[in-house]
Amino acid sequence: MRFSANTGFLWPGLPFLDRIRRAAAAGFDAVEFHDEAQRTDPADLRAALAETGLPVIGLNVRMGTTAGCAAIPGQQAQARRDIDEAIAMADLCDAAAIHVLSGNTDAPEAAGVLAENLRHALAATGRVVLIEPICRAANPAYFLHDLDQALAILAEVAHPRLKILFDCYHIETQHGDCLARFRAAAGQVGHVQIASIPTREEPDRGTLDYATLLPAMRAAGYAGAFGCEYRPHAQTGAGTEAGLGWMRAFRQERRPRP
Numbered sequence: 001m002r003f004s005a006n007t008g009f010l011w012p013g014l015p016f017l018d019r020i021r022r023a024a025a026a027g028f029d030a031v032e033f034h035d036e037a038q039r040t041d042p043a044d045l046r047a048a049l050a051e052t053g054l055p056v057i058g059l060n061v062r063m064g065t066t067a068g069c070a071a072i073p074g075q076q077a078q079a080r081r082d083i084d085e086a087i088a089m090a091d092l093c094d095a096a097a098i099h100v101l102s103g104n105t106d107a108p109e110a111a112g113v114l115a116e117n118l119r120h121a122l123a124a125t126g127r128v129v130l131i132e133p134i135c136r137a138a139n140p141a142y143f144l145h146d147l148d149q150a151l152a153i154l155a156e157v158a159h160p161r162l163k164i165l166f167d168c169y170h171i172e173t174q175h176g177d178c179l180a181r182f183r184a185a186a187g188q189v190g191h192v193q194i195a196s197i198p199t200r201e202e203p204d205r206g207t208l209d210y211a212t213l214l215p216a217m218r219a220a221g222y223a224g225a226f227g228c229e230y231r232p233h234a235q236t237g238a239g240t241e242a243g244l245g246w247m248r249a250f251r252q253e254r255r256p257r258p
Contacts, residue, residue, distance in 0.1 A: 001214060001218070001225075001226065001250070001251075002029035002030060002224075002225040002226070003028055003029055003030075003225060003226050003227075003228055003247055004028060004029065004030040004031060004032045004057045004225040004226065004227045004228060005019070005022075005023035005026070005028040005030070005031050005032070005228055006031075006032050006033075006034075006193070006227050006228055006229035006230075007019040007020060007023070007031055007032070007033050007034070007036060008033065008034030008036065008060075008229070009228075009229050009230055009231055009232075010022075010023070010228065010230075010232065010240045011023075011232075011240045012231075012232070012240075016033075016036040016037075016039075016040055017040065017044060017045065017048040019031075020048045020049065020052055020054065021048065021051070021052060022240070022241075023052070023054060024051075024052035024053070024054050026240070026241055026244055027244075027247070027248075028054065028228070029054075029055075029225060030054055030055045030056065030057045030225050031054045031055075031056055031057065032056065032057040032058050032059065032191075032227050032229075033056070033058070033059040033060065033095075034059075034060045034063060035059070035060045035061065035062050035063050035086075037059050037089045037093065038059075038062060038085055038086065038089050042089075042092050045092070045093060046092065046093065049093055055094070055096070056090075056093045056094060056095040056096065057095070057096055057097065057191065057224075057225055057227060058090075058095050058096055058097035058098065058099055058128075058130065058165075058191060058227075059086060059089060059090060059093075059095050059097075059098060059099065060086070060098075060099045060101060061079075061082040061083055061085070061086040061098065061099065061100050061101055062082040062085065062086070063101060066103045066104045066105075067101050067102075067103055067104055067134070067139060067141075067142055068082070068100065068101020068102055068103040069082070069101075069103040070082075070083070070100050070101060070102050070103060070113070070114050070117040070118070071102035071103050071105055071107075071110040071111070071113050071114035071117075071143040071144070072102075072103045072104075072105045072107070072110070072113065072143075073105070073107045073109050073110065073113050075103070076113065076116070076117060079103075079117045080117060080120050083098070083100060083117065083120060083121045083124065084124060086098050086100075087121070087124055087125045087127070090125070090127055091125075095127070096127065096128060097127060097128035097129070097130050097163070097165075097190055097191060098121065098125065098127055098128070098129055098130065099129075099130040099131070099132060099165055100117065100118060100121055100129055100130070100131060101132070102114050102131065102142065102143040102144045103142070103143060104139070104141035104142055104143065105141075105143050106141070106143070110143045111143075111149075111152075111153065111156070114131075114143070114144070114153060115153060115156050115157050118131070118153070118157050118159075118162060119157060119159075122157070122159050122161055122162060126161075127161070128161050128162075128163055128190050129159075129161055129162050129163070130162075130163055130164065130165040130190050130191060131144060131150055131153060131154075131162070131163075131164060131165065132144065132150075132164070132165035132166075132167055132170070133145055133146050133147050133149065133150045133164070133167075133170055133171065133174065134167075134170050135169075135170040135171075135173040135174035136174065137173050137174075138169075138170065138173070138200075145174065146174050146175065147164070147166075147171055147174070147175060147181055147185060150164050151164070151185060151188065154188055163188060163189060163190025163191070164185060164188050164189050164190060165190065165191050165193065166182060166185070166189045166191070166192045166193070167192075167193040167195075167229065168192065168193065168194050168195065168197075168208060168210075168213070169193070169194070169195040169196075169197060169200050169229075169230075172197050172208055173197065173198070178208060178213065179213055179216055179217075182216075182217055182220060182222075183216075183220050186217075186220045186221050186222060187221065189222060190224070191224055191225075191227060192217060192222060192224065192226050192227065193226070193227035193228070193229040194210060194214075194226050194227065194228060194229070194230070195228075195229055195230035195231075196208065196230065199231075200230055200231055201230055201231055201232065201233045201243075202230055202232070202233060202243045202244075202246050203228075203230065203246055204245070204246035204249070205233065210246075210250070211250065214226060214250075228247075
């Protein structure tokens with residue numbers, strides 16, 4: 001199994017490029033970004049990725065103050081600028097996927113606005129485009145808040161490269177029974193992220209049994225990396241490494257027996 005370090009959450013307080021270097025030193029297999037890459041000198045980012053050899057699983061469009069804006073009526077022009085900028089950065093660092101955030105809105109026309117902006121993204125790139133349900137507990141104002149809603153958007157847009165970013169923290173918090181939800185949607189999942197329930201810390205700290213869940217996801221057909229988008233229990237740069245025993249233990253347990 002491969003694990004991807006989410007630079008938006010891990011090593012808080014360190015500069016973005018140093019987080020990439022720390023991810024490599026800590027033994028992660030890949031990295032994934034929020035929207036830090038769009039605020040970074042492209043040559044410096046390329047150099048850091050070349051230095052570490054880590055592939056980029058994905059990156060977000062600009063998040064701003066509204067957690068994106070792709071579903072917000074009246075902001076279509078900004079949403080498409082954000083999408084195009086994210087695509088350009090994904091091309092530069094060869095990111096596998098682009099996460100289009102819908103934004104905070106309860107407008108009745110939001111689903112249609114989001115679908116049109118997703119069609120724009122899919123026409124503008126050959127990469128995977130992701131949408132992520134974000135639970136009400138984490139952001140009550142976010143438009144796309146549950147898995148059924150996300151699946152309805154996928155059905156509306158009907159494109160094979162539009163996939164769900166399945167964040168176990170959000171799905172379990174919003175719905176419960178994360179594994180059953182994953183199995184029902186497995187063919188439409190493009191990326192999986194992990195964190196503990198209920199505190200969104202290291203995945204070995206909470207009630208969700210990832211030692212059982214991750215192999216079950218593999219058995220259900222998921223072959224990608226697992227994105228580590230959690231808040232280190234010790235909120236310092238050193239604290240991220242201090243909490244990585246879960247990853248070492250998980251890999252140790254799954255080494256082939258002699």
